[in-house]
Amino acid sequence: MEESHEQPRKPVVKTLTVQLGKVRGWDNRANAKKIIALEDEVQHRVYKELPRISEDFGRLCNMMLAREYSRRILGVKKDDEDAEKYEPRKRYTKYVDKLKSGRMINGVILSQSYRYTNSHFAGEHGKELMARGSRQLSTHRTDGTHPIPFMDSGVRLEKDEEGYWLCLNVFSGEWSGENGVPAWLAFPIKIKPRDKTMAQQLQRVILTEWKLKTAQLQKNPRAGGGRKWLGGIVVEYTPDPWKKFDPGTVMGIDLGVNVPAVVHIRDNGTPCPWATGVGDGRSMLNTRGIVRGEIVRLIRALKRKPSLLQGPARDATLSRLRDLRKKETRILKTAAQKIAAQILEIARRNGAGTWQMEQLSAGLKEDKPWLSRNWAPGVVKDAVRWQAQQAGAELVFVDPAYTSQRCSKCGHIDRANRPKGKKGAAHFECVKCGYSDHADKNAARNVSTPGIAEIIAKKIGADSIV
Numbered sequence: 001m002e003e004s005h006e007q008p009r010k011p012v013v014k015t016l017t018v019q020l021g022k023v024r025g026w027d028n029r030a031n032a033k034k035i036i037a038l039e040d041e042v043q044h045r046v047y048k049e050l051p052r053i054s055e056d057f058g059r060l061c062n063m064m065l066a067r068e069y070s071r072r073i074l075g076v077k078k079d080d081e082d083a084e085k086y087e088p089r090k091r092y093t094k095y096v097d098k099l100k101s102g103r104m105i106n107g108v109i110l111s112q113s114y115r116y117t118n119s120h121f122a123g124e125h126g127k128e129l130m131a132r133g134s135r136q137l138s139t140h141r142t143d144g145t146h147p148i149p150f151m152d153s154g155v156r157l158e159k160d161e162e163g164y165w166l167c168l169n170v171f172s173g174e175w176s177g178e179n180g181v182p183a184w185l186a187f188p189i190k191i192k193p194r195d196k197t198m199a200q201q202l203q204r205v206i207l208t209e210w211k212l213k214t215a216q217l218q219k220n221p222r223a224g225g226g227r228k229w230l231g232g233i234v235v236e237y238t239p240d241p242w243k244k245f246d247p248g249t250v251m252g253i254d255l256g257v258n259v260p261a262v263v264h265i266r267d268n269g270t271p272c273p274w275a276t277g278v279g280d281g282r283s284m285l286n287t288r289g290i291v292r293g294e295i296v297r298l299i300r301a302l303k304r305k306p307s308l309l310q311g312p313a314r315d316a317t318l319s320r321l322r323d324l325r326k327k328e329t330r331i332l333k334t335a336a337q338k339i340a341a342q343i344l345e346i347a348r349r350n351g352a353g354t355w356q357m358e359q360l361s362a363g364l365k366e367d368k369p370w371l372s373r374n375w376a377p378g379v380v381k382d383a384v385r386w387q388a389q390q391a392g393a394e395l396v397f398v399d400p401a402y403t404s405q406r407c408s409k410c411g412h413i414d415r416a417n418r419p420k421g422k423k424g425a426a427h428f429e430c431v432k433c434g435y436s437d438h439a440d441k442n443a444a445r446n447v448s449t450p451g452i453a454e455i456i457a458k459k460i461g462a463d464s465i466v
Contacts, residue, residue, distance in 0.1 A: 013213070016233040017306055018166070018203055019190040019220070023047070023229075025182030026156070026167040033158075035165065035186050039200070047152075049226050051144030051152055051219065053105050053170065057113065058146035060099065062139060063091050064117045069137060072121055079323055104175045106183070112149040116140070147216040147232065157205050157213040157233065164189040164202050165233045168217060187217075187231060189399075194437070201235075210237040243351030245393060251352035252448025253343060253384065254403070255360075255377045256440045259283055260339050264444040265350045271408075271448070275441035276346070279339040291328045295321065332379045342384035344391055355393050356447050357384060358400035399453040400443075404428075406456060408445035409435040 023046050025036030038046070099105060120126070120138055140146055154169035167186045191198050204210040216232035249269040253261055260279035265272040298321045302314070347355065360381060373450040388395040407430035408415045416431045417438060428439040437445075446452055 011236050011238050013234065013236050016198065016235060018198065018231045018233065020166060020187035020229045020231050021190050022188065022227070023448070024186045025187075026158075026165070026184035026186035027182075027211065028156070028167070028169070031346045035158075035160065035162075036182060038182070042181055045179070046185065049104065049181075050148070050217070050229070053109070054144045054146045054148050054219065055142050056099060056105065057109065057148060058140040058142040060095060060113045061116050061146075062142070064113050065120060065137065065140070066091075068117055097316075104171060106154060106172050107168050108150060108151050108154055108169070112151070116149070145219045145221055147218040147391075150215045150217070152213055155212060155233075157202065158186070159202075159206050162188065164199075164206075166215065166233065168215060170217075184381060187229065189231070197276065202233075204237070205235055207235070207404065210235040224386055240349060242348040244348075245353035245391070246274040246351045247353040247394065249350060249352045250354045250356055250448050250450055251343075251347050251350070252444045252446070253355060253357040254319070254400075254440050254447050255358060255380060256281070256445040258438055260335075260377075261343060262438075262440040262444040263343060263346050264265055264441065264448045265346075265352055266448045266450070267350070269450075272350075272447060275438075275444050276344045277440065278346070279335070288328060288331050291324055291331065295324050295328065298324070333383070336379040336383040339380055343384060344387045347391070347393060353393055355384070355388055355396050356450075356452075357381070357395060358403065358447055359397035374382045398447060399456075400447070401453075402456045402460065403446040403452065404439060404443045406459075407433060407435055407447050408437075408442050408449075409433060411455070411459060413456065 002283055023038065025038050025042075025044060027034050027036055096110075099110060108318070150168050156167035156206040158167055160167045165186045166189055167184055169183060170185050171181060171183045173183050175181075189202065191202075202211070205212050212233065213236050214234045216234075218230045218232065220228040220230050222228075246268070250266045252264045252266070254264075255261055256277075258281045259277035260281045262275055262277050298317055302317060302321075343355075345350075359379060385395055402413050405417050407417060407428075410430060410433040412430055412432040414431055416427060419427060419429055426439045427436070428442040429436040449455065
């Protein structure tokens with residue numbers, strides 16, 4: 001099949017998720033534009049109000065959702081005589097009046113509640129809601145962890161000698177003036193020293209190569225104390241055109257669990273400085289877990305002795321179980337195809353005509369039962385094979401033995417290169433040269449090496465002779 005590498009230059013929207021540091025203020029005046037240090041009392045006030053804003057926004061979305069449901073689905077029109085007596089409308093009106101009277105939240109943030117609500121009535125979601133009962137009405141979080149949205153007019157990305165800053169217009173000007181809290185807040189963006197990709201992406205936004213569209217501010221659910229927040233920066237850019245596939249450019253693909261696949265490129269023997277993860281295994285497992293939990297519940301009900309499920313009830317339960325298993329398979333295949341499509345995109349951007357992927361062992365279920373049971377890497381393997389065939393790339397399977405223990409920098413192979421401790425199983429550190437990296441990225445660098453199986457075999461043989 002002849003592959004066409006002519007790509008329409010369509011804009012791509014992407015969200016950069018970043019970890020934020022200790023909050024400061026931002027002077028947004030045209031003749032100032034500087035970071036403002038905040039006193040401890042002001043910082044404490046800011047961290048106290050942010051969860052309240054998140055809580056208010058979540059409640060506002062829920063009330064607007066009920067109001068729009070009454071209007072769009074139940075047919076309660078605005079000009080009806082008894083429309084304002086309808087409880088969802090009354091609650092929404094009172095709550096909006098309360099928020100407006102306080103004037104703490106920037107009005108642009110409040111206006112985003114309609115955009116959030118409107119999405120529930122679009123596409124397939126709207127069709128299911130029109131069926132009146134086939135889909136449950138969604139509920140937004142009101143525990144202070146709901147994302148706080150910001151339009152482009154209330155978002156700035158700045159850089160100084162300290163690093164990158166995410167500046168957001170959180171509070172209204174009137175309220176901030178009365179309470180001595182800056183309307184604009186500045187959060188330092190934390191970037192790990194080895195994460196070169198994020199720094200490059202942020203720099204593209206600073207240089208206006210990528211357009212800054214919107215942003216979100218969300219409390220980090222994995223960190224306590226109330227002072228750990230995450231930022232979501234939404235950018236838009238036109239990707240570079242695809243390159244023609246070159247058999248000498250090799251892409252190594254290493255399969256994992258938390259990160260389903262890690263990719264590394266070697267351009268005619270020269271390794272690229274970066275390796276990137278593809279997909280989110282934890283997110284997929286959480287989605288699959290909803291179906292898996294129902295399957296386990298039904299299986300236990302069928303095996304229970306004595307079982308109450310007999311006759312027609314048992315037949316209905318078995319039919320439901322078959323439907324759930326099919327749904328689970330579709331979830332896995334959909335997730336695998338998305339991962340494979342992203343891998344193909346990386347190959348096209350770099351012109352990788354040869355793909356090297358680790359060969360899954362026949363005894364995977366016995367060797368790694370957790371991996372096989374929860375992630376089903378064989379589905380990803382089939383999806384990658386299909387994408388390679390469609391794109392006209394050569395897919396080569398390599399023996400993964402020792403690729404996770406071999407140092408991609410000096411070639412030393414040792415089980416001790418994978419230290420077990422506080423840094424976790426994903427850490428790699430060579431005991432010979434001291435090179436450290438994410439274990440999956442190091443393995444992907446090894447898998448992308450042409451003839452890696454022979455190189456490892458010779459190394460193992462030489463070490464055994466010595």
